[in-house]
Amino acid sequence: MNKKAVFQSFIENEDLQQKTKLRKDKLEGLDYIDLIQDPLINTVKQTIVHMDDDSTVDKLARKLNQLFNNGQL
Amino acid sequence: MIIKSISLQDFQCYSGVHENNKFEFEKGLNVIIGDNGSGKSKLYDAFNWILYDRVFDSNSRGFFPTSTIRINLFSDKAKKGANVGDTITVEVKLHLENNLSSSSIGNEYFLYRTYTAKRKELIEDYNDLKGWELSHISTEKVETKDVLHFKLDNSPGIFDKVRKMLVPDDMMPYLWFQGEQVDSLIDFKKEESLTKAINALSDITVYDDIILVAEKVKDQANSMYEKEQSGLSKNKSEFDNWKTSKDKVEGKIKKEREVIIELTEQVEQSSEKINTLLGRIEDSERVLTLNSNLQAEKERSSTVSENLKSVTQNFNKNIFSKKWILRNTLPIWDEFESKRKNYQDKREDIVTSRKAERQIEEAQKMRLPVNIPNRKHLEDMIQENKCFVCDRELDEEHAKNHVIALLERAKNISSRGPLTKYNFSDFFERLYNIGFNNESAAKSADDSVNREIEKIQKLENEKRRLSENVDAVVQQLESLMQLSSLDLFTSKGIESAFRSTEKTKDTWQEQLTLSKSRLKNFEDELNSLNQNPPELKGEVQQQTIQRKELFNDFYLVAKSTRESVYDKQIRKIEAEANKHFHAMTSDNSSVQGRIILEKRGSAYLPKNVNSEGIEMSSINDSNIILIKLATIMAIVSMRGNSRETFPLITDAPTSKFSDNYTIGFCNTLGSIYAQSIIMSYDFFHNEALKKTLLENVKNVGAVYIIEPNTKEDNRENRDTLATYKTRIK
Amino acid sequence: MDLFEEIGKKRPKYALKYQKLMESFARKGAVDQKEAQESSYDLGKFFNTQYELYIYATFLGLSIDNPLPIENAEDGKGFIEVRSWKPDDVVNYLIMCVFAKSKIDFNDLEDMDEMGVQREMRAFSKLLEAYANGGLDYLNGLLNKGELSFDDDYCFVKLLKEVDTKD
Numbered sequence: 001m002n003k004k005a006v007f008q009s010f011i012e013n014e015d016l017q018q019k020t021k022l023r024k025d026k027l028e029g030l031d032y033i034d035l036i037q038d039p040l041i042n043t044v045k046q047t048i049v050h051m052d053d054d055s056t057v058d059k060l061a062r063k064l065n066q067l068f069n070n071g072q073l
Numbered sequence: 074m075i076i077k078s079i080s081l082q083d084f085q086c087y088s089g090v091h092e093n094n095k096f097e098f099e100k101g102l103n104v105i106i107g108d109n110g111s112g113k114s115k116l117y118d119a120f121n122w123i124l125y126d127r128v129f130d131s132n133s134r135g136f137f138p139t140s141t142i143r144i145n146l147f148s149d150k151a152k153k154g155a156n157v158g159d160t161i162t163v164e165v166k167l168h169l170e171n172n173l174s175s176s177s178i179g180n181e182y183f184l185y186r187t188y189t190a191k192r193k194e195l196i197e198d199y200n201d202l203k204g205w206e207l208s209h210i211s212t213e214k215v216e217t218k219d220v221l222h223f224k225l226d227n228s229p230g231i232f233d234k235v236r237k238m239l240v241p242d243d244m245m246p247y248l249w250f251q252g253e254q255v256d257s258l259i260d261f262k263k264e265e266s267l268t269k270a271i272n273a274l275s276d277i278t279v280y281d282d283i284i285l286v287a288e289k290v291k292d293q294a295n296s297m298y299e300k301e302q303s304g305l306s307k308n309k310s311e312f313d314n315w316k317t318s319k320d321k322v323e324g325k326i327k328k329e330r331e332v333i334i335e336l337t338e339q340v341e342q343s344s345e346k347i348n349t350l351l352g353r354i355e356d357s358e359r360v361l362t363l364n365s366n367l368q369a370e371k372e373r374s375s376t377v378s379e380n381l382k383s384v385t386q387n388f389n390k391n392i393f394s395k396k397w398i399l400r401n402t403l404p405i406w407d408e409f410e411s412k413r414k415n416y417q418d419k420r421e422d423i424v425t426s427r428k429a430e431r432q433i434e435e436a437q438k439m440r441l442p443v444n445i446p447n448r449k450h451l452e453d454m455i456q457e458n459k460c461f462v463c464d465r466e467l468d469e470e471h472a473k474n475h476v477i478a479l480l481e482r483a484k485n486i487s488s489r490g491p492l493t494k495y496n497f498s499d500f501f502e503r504l505y506n507i508g509f510n511n512e513s514a515a516k517s518a519d520d521s522v523n524r525e526i527e528k529i530q531k532l533e534n535e536k537r538r539l540s541e542n543v544d545a546v547v548q549q550l551e552s553l554m555q556l557s558s559l560d561l562f563t564s565k566g567i568e569s570a571f572r573s574t575e576k577t578k579d580t581w582q583e584q585l586t587l588s589k590s591r592l593k594n595f596e597d598e599l600n601s602l603n604q605n606p607p608e609l610k611g612e613v614q615q616q617t618i619q620r621k622e623l624f625n626d627f628y629l630v631a632k633s634t635r636e637s638v639y640d641k642q643i644r645k646i647e648a649e650a651n652k653h654f655h656a657m658t659s660d661n662s663s664v665q666g667r668i669i670l671e672k673r674g675s676a677y678l679p680k681n682v683n684s685e686g687i688e689m690s691s692i693n694d695s696n697i698i699l700i701k702l703a704t705i706m707a708i709v710s711m712r713g714n715s716r717e718t719f720p721l722i723t724d725a726p727t728s729k730f731s732d733n734y735t736i737g738f739c740n741t742l743g744s745i746y747a748q749s750i751i752m753s754y755d756f757f758h759n760e761a762l763k764k765t766l767l768e769n770v771k772n773v774g775a776v777y778i779i780e781p782n783t784k785e786d787n788r789e790n791r792d793t794l795a796t797y798k799t800r801i802k
Numbered sequence: 803m804d805l806f807e808e809i810g811k812k813r814p815k816y817a818l819k820y821q822k823l824m825e826s827f828a829r830k831g832a833v834d835q836k837e838a839q840e841s842s843y844d845l846g847k848f849f850n851t852q853y854e855l856y857i858y859a860t861f862l863g864l865s866i867d868n869p870l871p872i873e874n875a876e877d878g879k880g881f882i883e884v885r886s887w888k889p890d891d892v893v894n895y896l897i898m899c900v901f902a903k904s905k906i907d908f909n910d911l912e913d914m915d916e917m918g919v920q921r922e923m924r925a926f927s928k929l930l931e932a933y934a935n936g937g938l939d940y941l942n943g944l945l946n947k948g949e950l951s952f953d954d955d956y957c958f959v960k961l962l963k964e965v966d967t968k969d
Contacts, residue, residue, distance in 0.1 A: 005276075006280070010634050012637075015630050389955070390850075396892060397962060398962065399892070401965060402899055406902070408903070412902055413908070497805060497908065497912055500806065507898055508898050511895055
C-alpha cells in the first residue's frame with residue numbers, strides 16, 4: 001500500500017477540500033506529515049498511518065476514537 | 074521471468090518422450106501455428122496443467138482438475154501400448170529463467186508435473202477407468218539452478234513461489250487466457266469484472282477498508298450523540314418516540330435508495346433493450362413489408378394461374394360455343410344457298426304453273442250455260458231473289474237451286490287444296506336463316522381461335538412473370554432474414570417487443586419517479602425531525618457534536634474519494650486501452666474515434682466517440698473483442714513496471730479478427746509483454762499473413778508449425794496419434 | 803310433317819371399329835354440362851359428350867368430303883337421338899350442310915307422299931352417318947399414324963385448320 005498515494009487521493013478530493021476549506025494550491029508540494037492541523041485531514045492521515053496488515057476495522061475505529069478523545073484530531 | 078521451453082511426455086495428442094515434444098521460446102513474440110485440431114489448444118492446456126493442475130474444456134467453458142480428467146490426460150498411444158502391469162506417465166516440464174536477475178543462483182528453474190497410471194486389466198476400450206489404477210493426484214517438482222547445475226529444491230512452498238513469480242495470481246486471468254474467455258474476462262456490464270481488474274492494478278481495497286472504518290466511527294459517533302440527547306430529553310418517552318420515528322424514516326430512506334438503484338438499473342436495461350430493438354426494428358419492418366409483398370405477389374400469381382387453367386379447360390369448348398367448328402363449312406353453305414335458291418325458284422315456277430292450271434281448270438269447271446248472266450249478276454239475283462232479266466221473283470225453286478248449285482261448284486274448285494303435297498319452304502327457310510346467321514361466325518373462326526390462343530399465351534407469360542417476381546421476392550426476403558438474423562416470427566415479435574419494452578420502460582420510469590419523490594419526502598421528513606428534536610433539558614456536549622460532525626464528514630469523504638479513485642483508474646485504463654487499441658488498428662482505416670468507458674449505473678460500457686464526444690458507429694462483435702483485449706493489455710501494461718515482466722500465453726485470441734488486426738495485435742504485444750506465446754490458426758492457411766509475421770512484425774522470437782500425424786476427421790484410431798512440430802524461425 | 807321432328811327422332815350410328823376412339827375422347831353420358839367440363843378436362847377428354855365428337859367428326863367428314871357409309875347395320879352403334887344434341891344452332895347448321903350435300907331434290911320432296919318423305923329422311927340420316935364415319939375414319943387414321951398428338955390441348959382445333967388446307 002502506497003500510503004502517500006492514498007493520502008494524496010484524499011487531499012485531491014474536492015469534497016474534502018470544501019469541508020476543510022483548504023485550497024488546493026496550499027496543499028501542493030507539502031509532505032503529508034507536515035500538513036496543518038485540520039481535524040478531517042488528521043482523521044484521514046491517522047487512519048492511513050495506522051493501517052497495516054494486522055489492523056482490523058474495530059481496532060482502527062477504536063484508535064480514531066482514542067485520538068479524538070485525546071484532542072489529537 | 075520468461076519461459077525458455079516447455080516439453081511434454083505423453084500429454085494428450087503429444088505422444089512420446091520429452092525430446093520429441095519440446096518447444097523452445099525466446100523473448101518477444103512466439104507463435105505456434107496450426108490447423109484446427111492440430112494440438113494448439115492442447116499445448117495451451119499443458120501450460121495450464123503444469124502450473125495449475127487443470128485443463129480447460131471448451132464445451133463447458135470451464136477448468137477441470139486432474140482428478141476429474143484422469144485417464145484422458147494420457148496420450149492414446151501410451152494407453153494402447155500398455156500391457157498389464159505397465160505404468161504410463163504423463164509429464165510436462167517447464168524451463169524458466171529470471172532474466173532480470175543478475176545472480177547465477179536461483180535465476181533458473183525447472184518445474185515438473187507428473188501423473189501416472191498403471192494398467193491393471195486389459196480392456197478393449199483403453200479409456201475405461203476399470204482397466205487402470207490411477208494416482209489420486211499429480212506430483213510437483215522444482216529444480217533450481219545452483220551455479221551450474223540444477224538441484225532438486227525441496228524448500229516448502231517452492232513450487233507455488235516460483236509459479237507466482239512467473240504469474241502473480243491476481244494477474245493470471247489477464248496473462249493466460251483462451252480467445253473464447255476474453256468475453257467474460259472483461260464484462261463491461263458487470264461491476265465486479267472491472268473492479269477485479271482495478272484491484273489488480275491498484276489498492277482500491279484500501280479505500281474500501283477506510284470506508285468501513287469511517288462508517289464504524291460515524292455510527293459510533295451518531296449513536297453517542299443520540300444517547301446524550303436521550304439522556305437530556307425532558308420527556309423520555311417523547312424522545313424515544315422521536316428517535317424511533319427517526320430510525321424508521323432512516324430505514325425507509327435506506328430501503329428507498331436501494332429500490333432506486335434497482336429501478337434505475339431496470340430503466341437502463343430497458344433503454345438498452347430499446348436501443349437494440351430500434352436497431353432491429355427497421356430490419357424487421359422491412360422483413361414484414363417484403364413478406365406482405367410476397368403474399369400479394371403469390372395471390373396475384375395464383376389468380377392468374379386459376380384464370381389460365383379455366384381458359385385452357387374451356388378452350389375446346391369453344392369449338393361449339395364460339396362455333397369454330399363451322400370454319401370449313403362456307404363452301405357447303407354456298408352450296409345450300411344455291412340449292413335453296415334453285416328450290417325456291419323452281420317452287421315458284423311450280424306453284425305458278427300449277428296455280429295457272431288450276432285457274433284454267435277452275436275457270437273451265439266454273440263455266441255456266443251460254444245465255445246465263447255472269448256470275449256476279451247471278452249472285453246478285455240470288456241475293457235479291459229476283460231475276461234481272463225478267464225482273465221477277467225467282468220463285469221456281471228448282472231453277473234457283475240449280476243456279477246456286479252451279480255457283481257452289483265453282484267455289485269448291487277454287488279452294489281445292491295446296492299446290493304441292495308438302496310445303497317445306499319454312500323448313501328450308503329456317504335452315505337458310507341458320508346458315509345466314511352463322512356465316513360470320515364461320516368466317517371469323519380463325520380470328521377467334523387466334524385471339525383465344527393469344528389470350529392463353531398472355532396468361533402464360535403473365536404467370537411466368539409473376540412466378541419470377543415471387544422467386545425474386547423470396548430471395549430478397551431470405552437474404553434479408555439471413556443478414557439480419559430475423560425470421561417472420563421474430564420480426565413480428567420485434568415490433569410488439571419494442572412497444573412493450575417502451576411501455577415497460579415507462580412503467581419503470583414512472584415507478585422510479587415515484588420512488589425518488591418518496592425518497593425526497595422521507596428525507597424532508599428526516600430533516601424536519603432533525604430540525605425539531607424534542608426539547609432538551611440542557612445541551613449536548615460540544616465534543617459529542619464535534620465527533621459526530623467530524624466522523625460523518627470522514628465517512629462522506631471516504632466514499633467520495635473511493636469513487637473518484639475508482640473513476641480515475643477507469644480513465645487510466647481507458648487511456649491505456651485506447652493506446653493499445655489504436656496500435657492494433659492502425660492498419661485499418663475504417664476504425665476511427667476513440668473508446669470511452671461510460672458510467673451507467675454500476676457498470677462502465679464502452680462507446681466509440683469522435684473528438685467531440687459524439688457517438689460514432691455502434692460497436693460490433695469483432696471490435697468489442699479488440700476493445701476487451703486492449704483493456705486486458707492496459708491492465709497488464711499499467712501493472713507492470715520495469716522490474717516485473719510477465720509472459721502472455723494465449724490460445725486463439727485473434728480468431729474473430731480480420732487480418733489487419735492480427736498483425737496490429739502481434740506488433741502491440743511486444744511493447745507490453747516481455748514474452749508472449751500465442752497459439753494461432755490464422756497464419757495456417759494464410760501464406761501472405763504468415764509472411765508478414767515472419768518479415769514485418771517486430772520482436773518475433775520462435776515460430777512453430779504443428780501438425781498431427783493423422784487428420785482430425787480420420788481419427789477413428791487415435792492410438793498412433795502424435796504431433797509433429799517444425800520450427801520455422 | 804315437321805322435318806325437324808323427323809330428323810330429331812333419328813339415332814345415327816357410328817362404326818363399331820371407332821368405339822375406342824369415341825370412348826377415348828368423349829365422356830359417355832355426361833349429365834351436367836358444367837360439371838362434365840371440369841372433370842372431362844382432368845380426365846384428358848376433349849369432348850364432353852359422344853354426340854359432340856360425332857358432330858365434330860361429321861363436320862370433318864363434310865370438310866374432306868369423304869362420306870363412308872356403314873355397310874352393315876350390325877357394324878354400327880347408335881347413341882342418343884339427334885333432338886337431344888346440343889347446341890341447337892350448330893346441330894341445325896349441320897343438318898343444313900348435310901342437306902346441301904344430299905341428293906335430295908327439295909322440290910320433289912314436296913310432292914312425295916308420306917312414305918316417300920320417310921324414305922328420303924332415312925337416306926338423309928344415312929348420309930349424315932356416312933360423313934360422320936368419314937370423319938371418324940380420318941381421325942382414326944391420324945391416330946394410327948401418330949400424326950395426331952393428343953397431348954396437345956389444341957389438337958382438335960388445329961385439325962380444323964389443317965383439313966382446310968388439305969382441301
